[in-house]
Amino acid sequence: MGTWDIGPFDNDTAADLAGDLDEAALEEREAMIRGVLKRAAGSADFLGIYDGERAVAAAALVVDQHPDGEPACLNDGPSAPLPELPADLRMLAVDALDQVVSDRSELAELWAEAANWSKWRQDITRLRDVLDPPIPPQEEALFEI
Template sequence: MGTWDIGPFDNDTAADFGGDLDEAAFDDRASMIRRALERAADPTDYLNTSDGERAVASAALVVAQHPHGEPACSSYGPSEPLPELPSELRMLAVDALDQVVSELSELAELWAEAARGPKWRQDIARLRDVLDPPVPPQEETLFDV
């Protein structure tokens, strides 16, 4: 695993994906992100590491354009501007992230064996929560009858 940290672009595959986005025509970049998310969101069998890493990077780019998101800050991510990504990519990114951390993910297996695995899972959950915030528990309301 050519990985140096837990960030979305902190591995060889995602860094290469960032470079591929920079080299692509501006109008092709959103479809590249969509395809990466689609491959991870609905794997034919087992989600391989490379597809998982591209999906995490793509989800981070979707999060970066979310009103409550933060920039996908990394010297390894794309440096060229991205078009405005369609809002429907948000739920596709959620589905992809869910697959990335599932039992059918090679990437999740690799991180389960790593010392920083729990921190990686927290980072994935943070990305997911921006796109699909958890519903806060509601206090029980008591009514007088």
């Protein structure tokens, strides 16, 4: 695993994706991100490590453009500007992230063996929660019926 940290672009595969996006024409970049997310989200069997790493990076790019998102890829992501990504990519990114942390993911298997697994998992959860916020717990009713 060519990983140097837990961030979305802190591995060789995601860095390659950033480079590919930088080299692509502006109008091709959204389709590239969509393709990465679809491949991971649609994985019926086992999600390979490289597809998982690319999916996390692509999801982070979607989070970067979300109104509630914080930049996740300032240092290592693509340096070329991205087009405005359509909102429908948000749920596709959620599905992809769900696959990345599932028991059918090579990336999750490898991180489970690492000392900083919980930090990696928290970062994935943070990305997912921006795209699909958890439902807050219900307060007790003020009036009983």
